Amino acid sequence: xxxxxxxxxxxxxxxxxxxxxxxxxxxxxxxxxxxxxxxxxxxxxxxxxxxxxxxxxxxxxxxxxxxxxxxxxxxxxxxxxxxxxxxxxxxxxxxxxxxxxxxxxxxxxxxxxxxxxxxxxxxxxxxxxxxxxxxxxxxxxxxxxxxxxxxxxxxxxxxxxxxxxxxxxxxxxxxxxxxxxxxxxxxxxxxxxxxxxxxxxxxxxxxxxxxxxxxxxxxxxxxxxxxxxxxxxxxxxxxxxxxxxxxxxxxxxxxxxxxxxxxxxxxxxxxxxxxxxxxxxxxxxxxxxxxxxxxxxxxxxxxxxxxxxxxxxxxxxxxxxxxxxxxxxxx
Numbered sequence: 001x002x003x004x005x006x007x008x009x010x011x012x013x014x015x016x017x018x019x020x021x022x023x024x025x026x027x028x029x030x031x032x033x034x035x036x037x038x039x040x041x042x043x044x045x046x047x048x049x050x051x052x053x054x055x056x057x058x059x060x061x062x063x064x065x066x067x068x069x070x071x072x073x074x075x076x077x078x079x080x081x082x083x084x085x086x087x088x089x090x091x092x093x094x095x096x097x098x099x100x101x102x103x104x105x106x107x108x109x110x111x112x113x114x115x116x117x118x119x120x121x122x123x124x125x126x127x128x129x130x131x132x133x134x135x136x137x138x139x140x141x142x143x144x145x146x147x148x149x150x151x152x153x154x155x156x157x158x159x160x161x162x163x164x165x166x167x168x169x170x171x172x173x174x175x176x177x178x179x180x181x182x183x184x185x186x187x188x189x190x191x192x193x194x195x196x197x198x199x200x201x202x203x204x205x206x207x208x209x210x211x212x213x214x215x216x217x218x219x220x221x222x223x224x225x226x227x228x229x230x231x232x233x234x235x236x237x238x239x240x241x242x243x244x245x246x247x248x249x250x251x252x253x254x255x256x257x258x259x260x261x262x263x264x265x266x267x268x269x270x271x272x273x274x275x276x277x278x279x280x281x282x283x284x285x286x287x288x289x290x291x292x293x294x295x296x297x298x299x300x301x302x303x304x305x306x307x308x309x310x311x312x313x314x315x316x317x318x319x320x321x322x323x324x325x326x327x328x329x330x331x
Contacts, residue, residue: 002128006175006293009164010063011062012058013281018044019031020156037258038258039257039258040279040282042279042281043282053140056079056162060099062164075134076105076106078109079138080108080116082141083141090107111320113318116286117310117321121181124179136166143158154216157282158284158285160287161281161288163293175324179322181320190221191221194206222256224317228317231319233250236309242323244268247273248307250311252264252289253313254289260276275293304328307326
């Protein structure tokens with residue numbers, strides 16, 4: 001089994017910024033209420049002509065450039081999201097075609113906010129076994145199309161964006177050192193979109209009841225997240241043979257500042273070693289972790305040899321974590 005690591009990263013954020021102040025004319029809320037409960041100040045909103053595959057394409061293109069890899073070299077494209085362009089074809093197929101990844105297999109993966117971690121776990125196996133050499137994993141969301149702007153408990157939380165990474169073989173003993181994934185379907189009703197699938201197809205009734213938008217039991221998701229974030233991080237550490245003291249940098253899912261703070265305290269990590277961007281982007285679901293990773297890499301907060309822990313949680317309910325020894329490939 002070969003070691004697999006990150007060859008390059010990329011991200012894309014739509015130009016439009018929606019601040020907390022902007023919500024005051026839409027729902028019964030205010031900037032202070034949102035900031036104190038979530039840590040979010042603003043988020044990005046996709047333009048009318050932008051779909052999830054458009055954001056994914058731009059992030060993937062930047063990741064390829066950063067990795068120094070041509071699209072024709074990519075063997076597999078995985079797009080993780082919960083807001084795909086359409087039921088079919090897969091958004092990953094649209095992205096691969098637009099990038100020019102002519103020889104790549106492509107598929108979508110949906111574990112909501114945990115999709116990027118799951119995508120990296122899946123893509124890494126293809127490389128570790130020698131079946132593929134280079135895999136492009138993208139987390140992309142246009143959450144603004146599936147949230148209810150009449151529901152103040154959810155509409156203020158989410159934003160749009162995309163992040164990507166090129167995975168490939170790295171020096172033995174470096175790269176992704178452990179993977180931990182989990183799911184608990186009993187928590188499904190805590191975060192879901194009722195209508196639009198085969199269980200409850202679109203109809204005049206579902207439209208009237210606004211059942212094609214995200215619904216969330218905030219208190220249940222919060223309790224789940226606080227519990228599982230720390231547990232998932234410790235699982236990744238244990239599988240990698242690391243201790244808390246070995247962590248150089250922590251990249252958590254960007255959902256709520258209090259959840260991030262609680263996780264950092266459990267791991268005994270100072271906040272200066274924690275990547276936080278939810279104040280500027282909100283919860284971008286599958287895009288949160290890869291965008292945070294890309295910004296930390298490009299801004300020099302992650303150095304060669306650093307040991308990273310990436311942790312996500314999302315609808316399903318799902319969770320996942322990666323322990324990564326950050327050593328860029330010698331090309």
